[in-house]
Amino acid sequence: MSTTVRLHDSMRRQKVTFEPLVPGKVGMYVCGPTTYTSAHVGHAYSAISFDTIRRCLLFLGFDVRYVRNVTDVDDKIIKRANEIGQDPVALAAHFADEYNRDMARFNVLPPTVEPKVSGHIGEIITVIEKLVANGSAYTVAGDVYFSCETFAPYGKLSGQSLDELRAGERVAVDERKKSPADFALWKAAKPGEPSWDSPWGKGRPGWHIECSAMTVAHLGETFDLHGGGKDLIFPHHENEIAQSQGAHGHDTFARYWLHNGFLNFEGIKMSRSLGNVFDCSQIADAVGPEALRLFCVSHHYRSPVDFELEETRGPDGAVNGVRFRSLETADRRLEYFYTTLLRIDTFVAQGGDGGAGAVVPEAETLVPTCREAVADDFNAPIVMAALGESAKLANKLLDEGKGVAKDVKRRSLARIGKDMRAVGEALGILLDQPERYLAERRARLVKRLGIDTAAVEKLLADRTAARAAKDFTRADAIRGELTAMNIELFDTPKGTDWRVADAGSD
């Protein structure tokens, strides 16, 4: 493990050298979802961002312990559960399972540990007891609040100062609190809410405390990496720091903070109230799940990303759906990579990998380039560029390979195929079987564009007959007909095959 990793630490606001607590090992905590409804693209984007960071660390040889929580006790969950007359914890469990299934489609690896609030009530109470005992927290009629004034560094992560916070501007301040910024650690039980016994009577945890309890339980009082969306910096992460350091007395909670940029729609943040929320299956059905993954890793995780959206209209001019142009572009790029991989696989399967020995120099650069890029604040877009170079080299060798000895060519191609997959693993892409991906893509486009496959096959046969008879006028007329149907033909030594021509984006 000699690679030096540099990463952008939100606390220091700059790129710093990463020095794990234990050499070669990484303890990482990421704020996961509150599961009260189906996950949307934003959840996926965030999950993919941190999964990519985790995969990059694995690629670099680190042993990563990845903890991602599920908030299953929360106001929104209780509200939703009460609306449909279901048990809140059961409802949360249902959506947590769905969340994991959705994320798996985007090649998000399961966390090493996935703690839930409902399973950590004891740990949470322990942390709160420490805070009450040392004067960092106070009780008011069954509620327990954290006293921000007792924590001098409060606001360091977010750059906020207690004096400048506009308390009460948008939400009325609870008059029972000593100070407006104080937040609930424990909430006294109310009718219709799940509750647990505690030293302060029946109640349930506040929002922020869970992460303080879970990090201690699964990573320790001080650990390496803490991640989450930029929106969580304040107040959530700020409060986590205050609670954890207040309870345990260390001056460091998470040693490095990672925050990912947001997914925006035409510059506007996605939110349910704006109606621009798309759920995971909608995206996966439209362009395939891997297209979203590739789209994500084509951007740096810290940058805010604009998601192109285009309304589609039916014959009557009414809006009847949306298209995700940028994801369609990503899907087309995926087609290129998988087609290249398929060509490589076929070539190697037919004539072998050339055995041991030298390869063309350019075939050896992908992995080192990837290591370097990934070690520099997980720069996935650089890796994507390198992947493109490798695919191009492979196609070039496959097309002609002029001046390259036969064995060297075989070895080079086998090497490129292997390395492209190894590097793809670091980004969570190119893990599918090429044939399967290509078949799925075609089926998806056939369905989306309403193409009559039988008619295509019929025209194909007609054209083949015309070509055999050297009736090229007829053959070209048929090609024209198919082109009008968005079908592109390609003649190969083994016959004619076809693909759906997805409209280009501009």
Added chain:
RNA sequence: GGAGCCAUCGCCAAGUGGUAAGGCAAUGGUCUGCAAAACCAUCAUUCCCCGGUUCAAAUCCGGGUGGCUCCUCCA
């Protein structure tokens, strides 16, 4: 009112002091009966604007302009 982020080719997007990656689109070419795919070539003397620091700035500093986020649940 406070805190912070962003502005790079028609579009997407890396690059945070050493002289502008990559993708899409476009144009020309090789290949092809014609095509498609693939490959080759061309495609930002310049990084929102104005000053400043420096031998050197897209990158640092100051001032504008425009967009976004957080201070409320939010990925």
